[in-house]
Amino acid sequence: MILVFDINETLLDTAALTPLFEKIFGNAAVRGEWFLTLEEAWMTTTLAGRYLPFGLLAKSALRQTGLRHGVDISDDHQRQLLDILVTLPPHPDTAPALIKLRAAGYQLTALTNGTLDAVQCQLEQAGLRDLFDVVLSVDSIETYKPSPKAYQYVADHWQVSPRELVMIAAHGWDLIGAASAGCMTGFIARPGKVIDTQLFEPDWHADSLTTLSQQLMADVKA
Structure with a gap:
């Protein structure tokens, strides 16, 4: 996964x-x-x-x-x-959760609608770059999320089926796009962010990356 x-x-x-x-x-x-x-x-x-x-x-x-x-x-x-x-700070739960996920053996990918140079700068400034196995930008394919092509781009990079990807985001539109490409999805309800589960039900849903990570790891162990 x-x-x-x-x-x-x-x-x-x-x-x-x-x-x-x-x-x-x-x-x-x-x-x-x-x-x-x-x-x-x-x-x-x-x-x-x-x-x-x-x-x-x-x-x-x-x-x-x-x-x-x-x-x-x-x-x-x-x-x-x-x-x-390009200098936005990370949410407090971001680094601890990514560290735990990486230690648990997950491969971590960053996928942004920003340019590659900008996201590399963002992650370096936030102290997160070394936590990712790969950083990808839609700028390389010139098609923004939520186009299914953006998520297929990640699958092609890893040479896997989109079904082996879990897209994690605080945006319902991002997850709907990912699901349409065949990915699993996880929603983080950051402040002000909601998802209408009568319209779309993500595979995982939590109010923090910490809780979402715990859900993921528990489901895999089960």
């Missing part, structure tokens, strides 16, 4: 962006609006058969958010956004 991890919000805490949004908009809640705009952007480009790098979409989402609120977004604001994104 190969574990595949989403990065932003799942392992790294995007709440570190809050001061920037408070400074620009005077309202920390606008951070959520920006992220939804960013998600809309990469899903739209994927559905349209196009591809633009994550950094360009992140800056565009910030400019669009500014237009909605009548706030001028400067080049410096956009630079600060990208600078903070």
Whole structure:
């Protein structure tokens, strides 16, 4: 069983962006609006058969958010956004859980919608890079998650069936995409993240990576 991890919000805490949004908009809640705009952007480009790098979409989402609120977004604001994104801190449970999973013999893969350079920087800054066997980016195939092609890319890398992968994320859309490709799925209910189990039921569901890891290991032993 190969574990595949989403990065932003799942392992790294995007709440570190809050001061920037408070400074620009005077309202920390606008951070959520920006992220939804960013998600809309990469899903739209994927559905349209196009591809633009994550950094360009992140800056565009910030400019669009500014237009909605009548706030001028400067080049410096956009630079600060990208600078903070590559230095996000890990959630407190991230490193301990990954260490235990690695010690238990699991192969750990990072899969991000960001670029490979950016995610390598993120994981190095967070002290997590050495915990992963491999780090992959959809930038290599120019197709964003939740396209099934993104998860097949991981399976092809490991030369296994997608059925041998467990996609772990704090986003329901990510897990629905993974399941459609044939993967098993694990949902982490990070703050503000929910999943409608009447629409989609992940294989594992927990409020922390610690608990999710315990569930995984217990099921494998059983």
